[in-house]
Amino acid sequence: MDAATSARTDPAGEVVDICRDLLRIDTSNYGDSSGPGERKAAEHVAALLEEVGIATTIHESEPGRTNVLAHWGGGSTNGPTRDDTLLIHGHLDVVPAEASDWQVHPFSGEIQDGYLWGRGAVDMKDFDAMVLSVVRARQRAGRVPARPVLLAFTADEEAGGHRGAEPLVRDRRDDFAGVTEAIGEVGGFSTTVRGRRMYLIEAAEKGMAWMRLTARGTAGHGSMINRDNAVTRLATAVARIGAHEWPVQLTPTMQTLLAAVGELAGEEATPANAEALVAEFGPAARMIGATLRNVTNPTMLGAGYKVNVIPTEATAHVDGRFLPGYEDEFFATLAELCGEGVEIDFVSRQPPWETPYDGRLVAAMEQSLLAEDPDAVVAPYLMSAGTDAKHFGRLGIRTYGFAPLRLPDDLDFTGLFHGVDERVPVDALEFGARVLDRFLELA
CATH class of the missing domain: 3.40.630.10 (Zn peptidases)
Structure with missing residues (x-):
């Protein structure tokens, strides 16, 4: 040949x-x-x-x-x-x-x-x-x-x-x-x-919820008192969502992965030390660490057209990722974080x-x-x-x-x-x- x-x-x-x-x-x-x-x-x-x-x-x-x-x-x-x-x-x-x-x-x-x-x-x-x-x-x-x-x-x-x-x-x-x-x-x-090479095979994916949040209120002049401000209502919801600390929850896939890391590190893997074990991956911990819990990140905000006009509507977009087996819990918590007067629509929603x-x-x-x-x-x-x-x-x-x-x-x-x-x-x-x-x- x-x-x-x-x-x-x-x-x-x-x-x-x-x-x-x-x-x-x-x-x-x-x-x-x-x-x-x-x-x-x-x-x-x-x-x-x-x-x-x-x-x-x-x-x-x-x-x-x-x-x-x-x-x-x-x-x-x-x-x-x-x-x-x-x-x-x-x-x-x-x-x-x-x-x-x-x-x-x-x-x-x-x-x-x-x-x-x-x-x-x-x-x-x-x-x-x-x-x-x-x-x-x-x-x-x-x-x-x-x-x-x-x-x-x-x-x-x-x-x-x-x-x-x-x-x-x-x-x-x-x-x-x-x-x-x-x-x-x-x-x-x-x-x-x-010091050991570890090859990671994807066996699971988080669900995806790209969401549009909408708050509505009463329009009016920016110089006057307004207790029904859509921007305020939306901003409060977005701040709660962005600051929320989701708990560590280990799926079967992550239990298997962390057990393998724990064996190399000489300790048993538990939810309490999960983040420390993930840190063993160095830069890759940025991605793998996000699989220990649900994640919600506000990514876009929009409201109004003039500085002295209180708008009727304000919107925000949130990138939500939820663990397999925790979908119902994720959306229930999200509704609580949004509070009253904030609607949730989906740009894209895909299951884990x-x-x-x-x-x-x-x-x-x-x-x-x-x-x-x-x-x-x-x-x-x-x-x-x-x-x-x-x-x-x-x-x-x-x-x-x-x-x-x-x-x-x-x-x-x-x-x-x-x-x-x-x-x-x-x-x-x-x-x-x-x-x-x-x-x-x-x-």
């Missing part, structure tokens, strides 16, 4: 080039239909799959908001052949980036100092590239998995998936017939605890989910990671933000986050999500492709 053929059949052989090409396609999602959309990236992904003989279909919820589906493996590329299809999903959109804030242009796909830079390098065109590199290499080498696989590259995840995974699940339900398990983003990456950390797929993820990094520890964790897994979970699919990356100890990886100078180590991309290739043998 010559070098060129070997590179084409190496699961990591194309991953960097594919990721660079994807990063150079601007798919910024502004939360509405004002951005470039995902069409160009979706067509590029479809072409990469079609080139190696994998049939694709493209679906749009509206012009430019584009999803790609492809059935692969299991003896057929035309659809699932039995009731144990594996879904592998990744989104094509990215959050916007202001080029003047970056060291390199966010859509240049430059490689510097061993890192590939660009918006989407960790969220999540890196995983899209890993999947495409592995699938293309396997297809060329005739190493098609016996288990049926559904590949899904989606639109609009960064705005809740309402133009992407949600309409796919609603309108293309037949494509998901037979799907029992899934892997997607924000899991399988490494962090370091007490938690998948048991057991079974063949979990074993496949753990074994594929440990084969590449034998001295590591693997454990589940609860994701503080949201992914498309919320939508696929509504179909009863057991879902995990597994986008494997072996990362340097000093990299603040979680700070790169939606951050300036987003970048991923080149060797981590190649590591991830090798792990995914092995995973497909075991899954």
Whole structure:
């Protein structure tokens, strides 16, 4: 086999080039239909799959908001052949980036100092590239998995998936017939605890409630006494919400994770020392710490049109995230914090989910990671933000986050999500492709 053929059949052989090409396609999602959309990236992904003989279909919820589906493996590329299809999903959109804030242009796909830079390098065109590199290499080498696989590259995840995974699940339900398990983003990456690399597999997600609060009162002149001021009523509610101390509440996933950390730290994990154990993750504690409790953050305020006019209405937006199993308690407490005269409407409301950390797929993820990094520890964790897994979970699919990356100890990886100078180590991309290739043998 010559070098060129070997590179084409190496699961990591194309991953960097594919990721660079994807990063150079601007798919910024502004939360509405004002951005470039995902069409160009979706067509590029479809072409990469079609080139190696994998049939694709493209679906749009509206012009430019584009999803790609492809059935692969299991003896057929035309659809699932039995009731144990594996879904592998990744989104094509990215959050916007202001080029003047970056060291390199966010859509240049430059490689510097061993890192590939660009918006989407960790969220999540890196995983899209890993999947495409592995699938293309396997297809060329005739190493098609016996288990049926559904590949899904989606639109609009960064705005809740309402133009992407949600309409796919609603309108293309037949494509998901037979799907029992899934892997997607924000899991399988490494962090370091007490000198040991620990790979975190996402097995749960907090629920999401993007809320608009509205208070109404009596309009009037700003110079006069007004006991029915909408701004005052709203501001009081917002202050209570922002200052509220939510209690530590450990879900089964976090109990398992903290037990693993406690073993490394030499102490038993309890709710009382949960925050101290999470601190062992260093910079990653910023994200993991948010999974110990519900969170409510006021993010936007709006009222009035002139300084001497008391308005009739005032509004605020709050980003609420609630733990699996604590939804009723969360909304009851929120209503108390708002008080009388403040209405709650939802910009987006999505449920939490938690998948048991057991079974063949979990074993496949753990074994594929440990084969590449034998001295590591693997454990589940609860994701503080949201992914498309919320939508696929509504179909009863057991879902995990597994986008494997072996990362340097000093990299603040979680700070790169939606951050300036987003970048991923080149060797981590190649590591991830090798792990995914092995995973497909075991899954």
